[in-house]
C-alpha cells in the first residue's frame with residue numbers, strides 16, 4: 713500500500729492560503745512572496761525596495777528562516793515593522809505560518825507586505841501563501857545555468873531579479889544565455905539586473921512592483 717501525504721498537506725495549505733488572500737484583499741494590501749537561494753540577497757533586496765518605495769507606500773515584512781531573528785532585526789532597524797517566523801527545520805513557508813504572523817501586524821495601515829521565504833529554490837514554489845505575486849532572485853555568483861536545473865521557480869515567478877550584478881565581471885555569467893533560458897521558460901517575466909547593496913538599478917524593479925500595487929488597488 714502507498715500513502716501519499718503530500719496531497720492533503722498541499723490541500724490544507726491551499727485552503728488557508730485562500731483565507732489569507734481574503735484577509736489581504738479586505739485590508740487592501742498587496743503581498744509579495746520573495747524566493748531565492750540562501751544568500752542570494754533577499755534581505756538586501758527588501759531593504760533596497762523599502763528605500764525606493766517607503767515614501768509612497770506603508771510597508772511591512774515577514775521574514776522566514778529555519779532559525780534566528782537576524783533578518784527581521786535588519787528590517788526593523790530601518791523602522792519597518794518586521795515579524796520573524798522560525799520554521800524550526802521546514803525549508804519553506806506555509807499558509808498557517810503566515811496567518812500566525814499576521815496577528816503581529818497592523819494590517820489596516822499597510823499597502824505592501826513583503827514575505828521573505830526560506831532560502832531554497834525548490835519547495836517555496838509549491839506553496840501558495842495567499843500572495844498576489846511570487847518573485848525570485850538569482851544572484852550572479854550562482855551561475856547562469858540555474859534555470860536549466862531549477863525550472864519550476866523560474867516558471868512560477870512573475871519577475872526575476874538578477875542580483876549582485878556588480879560582480880558580473882568576476883564570474884563567467886553568460887547574461888544573454890540566462891535571459892534566453894528564462895524567457896523560454898517564462899516569456900512574460902521581466903528580468904531586472906540590480907545590485908541590492910549598492911542600490912544600482914533598483915528603480916526599474918521598484919517601478920514594476922509599484923505598478924502591480926496600483927493595479928491591485930484599482931481592482932479591489
Ligand SMILES: Nc1nc2c(ncn2[C@@H]2O[C@H](COP(=O)(O)OP(=O)(O)OP(=O)(O)O)[C@@H](O)[C@H]2O)c(=O)[nH]1
Nearest residue numbers: 749750751752753754755756831875876907908909
Ligand atoms: N556584491 C554584492 N553583494 C551583495 C548584494 N546583495 C547582497 N549581497 C551580499 O550577499 C550576502 C547575503 O545577502 P542577504 O541579503 O543576507 O541574502 P539573503 O538571500 O537574505 O540570505 P538568507 O536570508 O540567509 O538566505 C550579504 O553579505 C550581502 O552583503 C549585491 O548586490 N552585491
Ligand SMILES: [Mg+2]
Nearest residue numbers: 754755783828
Ligand atoms: Mg535574508
Ligand SMILES: [Zn+2]
Nearest residue numbers: 802803804835
Ligand atoms: Zn521545503
